[in-house]
Amino acid sequence: MAEAFFNKYAVHKAVAISAGTKPAKQVNPKVVEVMKEIGIDISKQKPKLLTPEMIKEVDKIVTMGCSADFCPAPYMKAEDWNIEDPSGKSLEKFREVRDEIRRKVEKLIKENYPA
Numbered sequence: 001m002a003e004a005f006f007n008k009y010a011v012h013k014a015v016a017i018s019a020g021t022k023p024a025k026q027v028n029p030k031v032v033e034v035m036k037e038i039g040i041d042i043s044k045q046k047p048k049l050l051t052p053e054m055i056k057e058v059d060k061i062v063t064m065g066c067s068a069d070f071c072p073a074p075y076m077k078a079e080d081w082n083i084e085d086p087s088g089k090s091l092e093k094f095r096e097v098r099d100e101i102r103r104k105v106e107k108l109i110k111e112n113y114p115a
Contacts, residue, residue: 001098002062004035004042005105013113019054023047028087034094062108064101 003018010016024047035042055061061078065085081104086093 001031001035001042001101002064002105004040004045005102006109008040009106010109010113013109014059017048017054017058019048019050021050023049028094030086030091030094031098034091034098037095038098060112 003016006014006016027042027045027047032041032043063078063080064083065080081101083097083101083104084093086097
């Protein structure tokens with residue numbers, strides 16, 4: 001969700017890449033559904049494995065409330081948003097998480113990429 005929001009709102013300023021230490025086989029269908037509700041189609045997105053090469057190329061790392069077994073970016077400061085994982089919860093919880101991520105992405109862009 002964060003990647004989709006960032007890439008929509010930060011056009012021509014920066015690009016986000018979402019990846020994880022243990023990526024799922026597919027994007028959660030509820031995530032696809034709640035993003036479609038607001039006009040963002042992420043149905044063709046695929047979860048990606050976070051690699052050392054990715055870390056070397058970024059300016060900023062944001063974690064969602066990292067439940068990883070290890071920190072993938074030990075030498076780079078990461079901002080942790082501490083977002084609740086809605087997996088296994090109601091569609092309403094997915095909407096709440098979506099809206100929280102959108103607010104945080106908008107704030108990130110405003111603070112780091114002023115108009």
